[in-house]
Amino acid sequence: MTVDRSLIGxxxxxxxxxVERGAIRKFADAIGDSNPVYQRGDVAPPTFPTTFRVDIPxxxxxxxxxxxxGEEYTxxxxxRAGDRITVVRRVKDIYQREGSLGLMTFYILESEGKDPxxxxxxxxxxxxxxx
Amino acid sequence: xKDLIWQVGEALPPLVKEPxxxxxxxxxxxxxxxxxxxxxxxxTARAVGLGDVIAHGMLSxxxxxxxxxxxxxxxxxxxxxxxxxxxxxxxDVLTCKGVVKELSPAEGGxxxxxxxxxxxxxxxxxxxxxxxxxxxxx
Numbered sequence: 592m593t594v595d596r597s598l599i600g601x602x603x604x605x606x607x608x609x610v611e612r613g614a615i616r617k618f619a620d621a622i623g624d625s626n627p628v629y630q631r632g633d634v635a636p637p638t639f640p641t642t643f644r645v646d647i648p649x650x651x652x653x654x655x656x657x658x659x660x661g662e663e664y665t666x667x668x669x670x671r672a673g674d675r676i677t678v679v680r681r682v683k684d685i686y687q688r689e690g691s692l693g694l695m696t697f698y699i700l701e702s703e704g705k706d707p708x709x710x711x712x713x714x715x716x717x718x719x720x721x722x
Numbered sequence: 723x724k725d726l727i728w729q730v731g732e733a734l735p736p737l738v739k740e741p742x743x744x745x746x747x748x749x750x751x752x753x754x755x756x757x758x759x760x761x762x763x764x765x766t767a768r769a770v771g772l773g774d775v776i777a778h779g780m781l782s783x784x785x786x787x788x789x790x791x792x793x794x795x796x797x798x799x800x801x802x803x804x805x806x807x808x809x810x811x812x813x814d815v816l817t818c819k820g821v822v823k824e825l826s827p828a829e830g831g832x833x834x835x836x837x838x839x840x841x842x843x844x845x846x847x848x849x850x851x852x853x854x855x856x857x858x859x860x
Contacts, residue, residue, distance in 0.1 A: 617752065621752070637790060637802055638783050659778075662803070662806075663803035665800065666799055
């Protein structure tokens, strides 16, 4: 399998997400988190940024051949209902490694969410492994 | 939490989750927007050799997020980093655990704790593991 390393640096358009109380409640319910601030939808649980699914042009994965290797979030503050968050996602790195399942390609994708004043709210870093 | 001691080397009180249920995976798919059918459709899971559906890795990370906010409060989480090390299957019972690795001064007179955190299944296998930074509750 060849790897298109020219995708490194490729970035999504900025996408604005309006954080809805109902979306927070459904997310907390799915996790089974009974904390009232999440059940009311006031504050979003820490992994809520996973709901911001931003496409990067030219990058797609065959879902049957890819694994989610890891994920990292950093937070400047919690996300709250009513927040407007502008998210950008980019390809930070692509590399190959020989593993137990043969040659695997690792995609490191980084994301960044900012409030309307440009203040950083969160960053994300995903490792996607393609077999 | 009663027996919560913020000292280096100290194990934090565990969080035991309900068994992973098919409806939970359907809900998580809808709530998160991850519609990869290996999590919700047994035919797809079998076709790729998994035998049965597996939980979203991000669901187990969500459990660890819950764990951190249980320990440090919804405003207290600064960072969470995990690796997905093993598959989570239906009826698995995950327990979130953590150990304090470092304590350091942070902005605003607060104290920051570096934690080793993981979710393990009923066999004691670490399925999702990593580290976190939380502010120690005043």
